[in-house]
Amino acid sequence: MTTTSTAPHCHIAMIGLGVMGKSLTLNLIDNGFHVAGFDLNSSNIQQTTQEAQIISKGQFVACDSLEQILAHLPSPRVIALSVPAGDIVDSVITDLLNAGLNPQDIVIDTGNSLWTDTIARDKHYQGKLNFFSTAVSGGEQGARFGPALMASGDEHAWEYVKPMWNAIAAKVNQHGLPVEPLQDGEACATFTGPSGSGHYVKMVHNGIEYADMQLICEVYQYLHQVIGLKAEHIGDIFSEWNQGVLNSYLMEISADILKQKDFQSDQPLVEMILDKAGQKGTGVWTAINSLEVGCPAPSIAQSVYARSLSSLKERRQLGEQKLAVITETHKTEALSTTIAELHDALYCAKLCVYAQGFDLMKTTSEQQDWQLNFAEIAKGWRAGCIIRAVFLQSITKAFEADPQLDNLLFDQHFGHEIKSRQLNWRRCVANASLYGVAIPGIGSALSYFDSMRCATLPANLLQAQRDYFGSHTYSRIDQPESQKYHVEWSHHPRTEIKK
Known part of the structure; x- marks a missing residue:
């Protein structure tokens, strides 16, 4: 992926320009990428535009509709969502689909979604879009100058997103110590694997x-x-x-x-x-x-x-x-x-x-x-x-x-x-x-x-208690664990029964 000031398209879109979305946007611009941005709150768009202009003229394109966002992106489009976890994620994706999203386009959830929701979304949007996720850690300052990124989903999508994520992520030197923003080092951007694993990590x-x-x-x-x-x-x-x-x-x-x-x-x-x-x-x-x-x-x-x-x-x-x-x-x-x-x-x-x-x-x-x-x-x-x-x-x-x-x-x-x-x-x-x-x-x-460090815990007594009041059975230390036993505790003399 290359970045040139004359490129007619943006490399990525950011939907949601609150604290985290704005910070990620400015971080991308710092690293030479062109970003299209959209937010329902006009003051968020205005604030991002003003701060982006201080960094570089022309690398941020403020959009007033999702259709305009899509028009500024080459195929496959890469769109990051920086919105609260929950139903709003699906609401924005539905609006994007209605605006003309294609099956090969990559939509990245960067919020704090529950990992099982991410797995469910990946299955739900199969054939409609390429759903991807990237968990972001480091708060506002991390997002702005170098977060830790935990990405998961389709490997092809990761190869496409990887140059941007490696560029904006925090870096460490050869000793594993953090380096200053925009300095070279090993990127703290990890592809964890299948969908949901990044949000889980x-x-x-x-x-x-x-x-x-x-x-x-x-x-x-x-x-x-x-x-x-x-x-x-x-x-x-x-x-x-x-x-x-x-x-x-x-x-x-x-x-x-x-x-x-x-x-x-x-x-x-x-x-x-x-x-x-x-x-x-x-x-x-x-x-x-x-x-x-x-x-x-x-x-x-x-x-x-x-x-x-x-x-x-x-x-x-x-x-x-x-x-x-x-x-x-x-x-x-x-x-x-x-x-x-x-x-x-x-x-x-x-x-x-x-x-x-x-x-x-x-x-x-x-x-x-x-x-x-x-x-x-x-x-x-x-x-x-x-x-x-x-x-x-x-x-x-x-x-x-x-x-x-x-x-x-x-x-x-x-x-x-x-x-x-x-x-x-x-x-x-x-x-x-x-x-x-x-x-x-x-x-x-x-x-x-x-x-x-304790090879023998008092769970032996606990399991006996369970067998006493609930006939839950137990295993013996001198027999295979798969073999279960039960004592007829209320009978005299008591007898052990092999289950």
Whole structure:
């Protein structure tokens, strides 16, 4: 695909010029592509036009109808939708079909659609258009200067879209570190495979994001509530951590937030913000999916519950008055010791969260026959997205060394990391309980780790309970698992029956 200022046609159209659509449009123009744009909101068109003219004259064509959009595109037309997930996606596609869309034209859903909806759309529009999807991570700034892109659908469509997506995506250098916009590097644009897989990978990304944010918040709470550190001091600690193995976008912005003063009271801004967290649903989708496919992701689920609990502000205020609490008096110990324990606990819990996320993708990939490439997915998350972190370079290497790695915790490098930090992690969880501070994310991650390394769980008793009250049967350890047994519990003497 070439870009020339004299070309009579645009390379791509963007329908929806809100925050994300406008940012993607300007990013495309930065990289030399010509874009036709349409939005029902005339102010969005006007704003995009004004900002596009600052970058380059003539590379953006504002259109006032879908028919005009189609007229500015060569065949096969490439049209990106930047509209809210849900029925509006189908509404816009129906309007495009009525405006003259052809079966070979490529329509790309760049919104946060549920992955199963994407699969359904791919089937529904077969023979009418080439439906494609690209999940976009990185927010407004990512879309504008380099997002992480997770594309899925028809491979022929990907080959056509790939030059544009590689151009606008975030880039990393040979060491896996992000580079500045418009610099050369390896693009964080990943083709994940069949339709729906890209939106699925983005959903799990967001589930990991929920958990990663929660872990950082729990460390902040511990340092603030138990140790009594000021927000700015905690921000300094986070800045120092960001220079090592915990280096990440979320750690960086958390440090920045904690150092910010309130413009009105001159108090730390974070202490002036109401402790009620919102959510848009992708974390919930991830937690639900983990239950549906039977793949445990407890720390991701706990992060969703934590947001739900935060919304119960009045109930929590009542609980502070009604619920008696008995805790240990905080032991005076070197601050450096506590900081080291929290650092290691955060790192180990973070690793467990990623292990849960990749295990969930592995399980669903096998069920859907997607054959996801986990090394490529980890590569694609190294820059541009919200969970970008230096840590992902090691995850990439783990899956490159063993594409069939059963669980990230079983990788030799990460196994050594947890072994060397494990006692600090345990001390952190124990102390948090003794001092009465909730750390559901870090605590559930430790329980996940301990369950994962336990060859015999108490599910033997649980299955016996199920057989007792519901005749659900059980397998024996000295017989093939496929052979089922049941005890006539109410009879004396009790007898075991082979089913």
